[in-house]
Amino acid sequence: MTASLIVLAAGALLFEAVWTRTGHRATAWWTRLTAEFATRPVDDVWILTGAAVAAALGLMLLVLALTPGLRRQxxxxxxxxxxxxxxxxxxxxxxxxxxxxxxxxxxxxxxxxxxxxxxxxxxxxxxxxxxxxxxxxxxxxxxxxxxxxxxxxxxxxxxxxxxxxxxx
Known part of the structure; x- marks a missing residue:
């Protein structure tokens, strides 16, 4: 489920990036998101929290990928x-x-x-x-x-x- 949500979010971001690069007008959420990333410093609490959440999700996905599951049964x-x-x-x-x-x-x-x-x-x-x-x-x-x-x-x-x- 987590991987599906990550793929969905990454797909939306990729679609919007390609949409704006091909000359179309950016949507409001994309404009606000890029403005927030451009103006916030790297040591901001929200940026560090987002990085920590992304790292924890990545670690969780790695652990799930390496566990054997029910393959031996x-x-x-x-x-x-x-x-x-x-x-x-x-x-x-x-x-x-x-x-x-x-x-x-x-x-x-x-x-x-x-x-x-x-x-x-x-x-x-x-x-x-x-x-x-x-x-x-x-x-x-x-x-x-x-x-x-x-x-x-x-x-x-x-x-x-x-x-x-x-x-x-």
Whole structure:
């Protein structure tokens, strides 16, 4: 909200500056604002207060930009018969562990690495025995089924599966 207000104020100031520079007559508020800035000294209380407020807003916006927020959480499906507003989330690392366990249950896989993102699940697996094409199909089905049914995510991610023959 603060950023929207700042953008709106900056846009109005920019529009008025361009409007007057293109030869149009300045509006009354612009004339008064420029006169106030031209006549007030830099150590005036109002100028220092405005600078302090601008610095505090800038610092607040920087802190908000650097906080992680809810990026590490995946929203879960809410049952249709829930009595009121409900919100449930699952940590990405927990989802990755559950999907890795599902991948390791596929016969022939010796190692699996899972990375869960907002829209996609990346699964890389090493196959010790069996045909890699068959294992890839079964692994894709297992990850899709686990992601859709067991995790109960609001937006089930799309699996991206890469299978390779185990180096040993």
């Amino acid at each position: 995946l929203p879960l499906r809410v049952p249709a018969d829930s009595p009121g507003p409900m919100r449930a989330v699952l940590d990405r690392k927990g989802a990755a562990l559950l999907l890795r366990d599902a991948a390791m249950r596929v016969p022939g896989i010796s190692a699996a690495r899972v990375q869960v993102r907002r829209r996609q699940v990346k699964v890389r697996a090493d196959v010790r025995f069996r045909d890699t094409a068959e294992v890839e199909d079964e692994l894709t089905d297992a990850v899709r089924r686990e992601g859709r049914d067991q995790l109960a995510l609001a937006r089930p991610p799309r699996p991206a599966v890469r299978v390779r023959r185990s180096p040993t």
